[in-house]
Amino acid sequence: MxxxxxxxxxxxxxxxxxxxxxxxxxxxxxxxxxxxxxxxxxxxxxxxxxxxxxxxxxxxxxxxxxxxxxxLLSPAPATxxxxxxxxxxxxxxxxKKLFSPRSRLSCLQNLETIDIMDCAQMEEIISLGSQEEEKALQLSLPKLRILKLKDLPALKSICSNISVLRCDSLMYLLIIRCTELKRIPLYLPQLDNGQSLPPPSLKGINVFPKEWWESLEWDHPKERDALLPFCKFLAEEPWWVRPPGRHLGPLAQNESPTS
Structure with a gap:
């Protein structure tokens, strides 16, 4: 270690x-x-x-x-x-960004958990670069189970404005106070009748505030309906999503519903 x-x-x-x-x-x-x-x-x-x-x-x-x-490395470090x-x-x-084109997202196929909180200038999770930004790409993190984004006031995109992220193993999604984020770019396959299917392993989505969720933009009109049954809208700030430094109350600080 x-x-x-x-x-x-x-x-x-x-x-x-x-x-x-x-x-x-x-x-x-x-x-x-x-x-x-x-x-x-x-x-x-x-x-x-x-x-x-x-x-x-x-x-x-x-x-x-x-x-x-x-x-300067050629080729880029594939491992x-x-x-x-x-x-x-x-x-x-x-x-301002977590992964970039040089980070080689294709080499992160074992990634199961991404947890980012309290980063005031974080704008992108996956930055695709100027050329890729103009393309509708399908990115993949096949083993990603938990994605937590908390207190990222400048976050504008997870993986560009037109690309999608395929996470077939996703179980929990938590988005707290990321009010500049306008789109959740999950890949949701479409049936012939236009219905969207959620990730097969999805168990829960925790969101705060509810007004942010209602303002989101969707690639297909049925995507919101597909995810809504999994959503838990937090009516008030529970202790485990309060900004750092605020009193956490009597419960243990290391407990979390998605731990």
């Missing part, structure tokens, strides 16, 4: 003049490193065993990958993060 915490002067993890080989790390947690701008770059050997990545309170973080460094099962990001206010 790689664990870096409470290092306020840390600006980079590894120098670009050296390559670090890590062939046994299964979990990486980096938190409270206020000057850190990037996590991984070309000098960091692909973590072929990494399963869990946790990034918290990295107030200067601009990218999970060093985009300029990765652009980067391939075993990754879960990624958690919290209170990284300079981070």
């Amino acid at each position: 790689l664990k870096l915490e409470q290092l306020p002067k840390l600006r980079c993890i590894y120098s670009s003049s050296a390559v670090l080989v890590c062939d046994s790390i299964e979990e990486a947690t980096i938190s409270y490193c206020s000057d850190l701008k990037r996590v991984f770059g070309s000098w960091f050997n692909p973590l072929q065993t990494l399963e869990r990545l946790n990034l918290r309170k990295l107030e200067s973080l601009q990218s999970v990958f060093d985009e300029e460094a990765l652009a 980067t993060f391939f075993p990754l099962v879960s990624i958690t990001i919290a209170t990284c206010h300079q981070l």
Whole structure:
């Protein structure tokens, strides 16, 4: 396990003049490193065993990958993060996107959980780049079970405005206070009669506020009807979705209905 915490002067993890080989790390947690701008770059050997990545309170973080460094690699590292099962990001206010074209979404097919909260400038989850933005693509995360997006006031898209994300294993979707998000780009197959089918494993969708859900735009008119039976509209802020720093009440802070 790689664990870096409470290092306020840390600006980079590894120098670009050296390559670090890590062939046994299964979990990486980096938190409270206020000057850190990037996590991984070309000098960091692909973590072929990494399963869990946790990034918290990295107030200067601009990218999970060093985009300029990765652009120099030819071919792009096909195995980067391939075993990754879960990624958690919290209170990284300079981070504007999670995955980019250079992140090679196709290498994240084992990803099961994405949990992002309290990132003030997060605009996109999957950034496709200027050329791909104009295409209607079907992206796939076949093992994704849980997607949590909380307190992302600048979030405008999950994967562009016209592409769709196929998540046949999706069980839980939680979207709290992402009021700039106008579209949920889940791939919902259409029957001959025009009816949309929800993901086969879907069990629940938690939403706050309800007014946001009612304002969403849909690619097909029946998509809202297909997802509505799974929705739970939170009438008020339960303790587990309150913004960081607000009193959480008597219940345990680490409990969650989708944990």
